[in-house]
Amino acid sequence: MSTMTRILLAEDDEISQEIVKQVLSVLDDLEVTVVTDGREALMACMSRKFDLLIVDRNMPLISGDRLIKQIRASKNLNSDTPIILCSANTAEELKDMGVSCPADLHISKPINVGQFLVSAKALLA
Numbered sequence: 516m517s518t519m520t521r522i523l524l525a526e527d528d529e530i531s532q533e534i535v536k537q538v539l540s541v542l543d544d545l546e547v548t549v550v551t552d553g554r555e556a557l558m559a560c561m562s563r564k565f566d567l568l569i570v571d572r573n574m575p576l577i578s579g580d581r582l583i584k585q586i587r588a589s590k591n592l593n594s595d596t597p598i599i600l601c602s603a604n605t606a607e608e609l610k611d612m613g614v615s616c617p618a619d620l621h622i623s624k625p626i627n628v629g630q631f632l633v634s635a636k637a638l639l640a
Contacts, residue, residue: 518637519543521564523548523593525556525570525579526601535569535601538628539635560586560593567639568593570618572602580618585619593594597638601626 521537524547526532532549547567550556552575559570560568568586572579583598600618620634 518544520545520566521571522547522567523556523559523565524569525551525553525574526569527551527574528571531601533572534626535631538626538632541632542636542639549636551575553579553582556582557585559595561589561591564592565596567635568596568598569635570598570600572600583618599631599634599638 520542522545524532524535526535526549536547536549539547548563550559554576556568556570556574557577559565570579574582579600579602583600586593586596586598592633597620598618599620599622601622601624603624607633613621619638622631624636625639
């Protein structure tokens with residue numbers, strides 16, 4: 516008997532939500548919880564354990580990089596959960612803008628489906 520893999524997808528764009536959910540649908544026993552702003556994501560992380568967090572950088576109320584810093588700094592259920600930060604900017608561009616973020620992985624949008632799936636599987640392993 517396998518256990519359910521729980522993923523939190525924090526993404527305000529409906530098209531991006533559908534793309535990520537479609538890519539992840541190849542994984543077995545998956546439950547994806549979708550939230551549309553940083554505050555919802557933070558509340559979800561405080562109340563429920565996830566196996567992977569996928570966070571968009573540009574979200575309403577709390578940005579993705581601020582959200583990840585708060586999750587990592589607070590001792591909550593998900594402070595050690597693997598996190599993928601998705602952004603229209605590359606990791607190098609974010610660094611040049613002075614954005615630092617303790618995510619496990621940064622993926623640029625539009626996502627490379629193969630790379631995204633391999634990365635998600637690796638972080639879940």
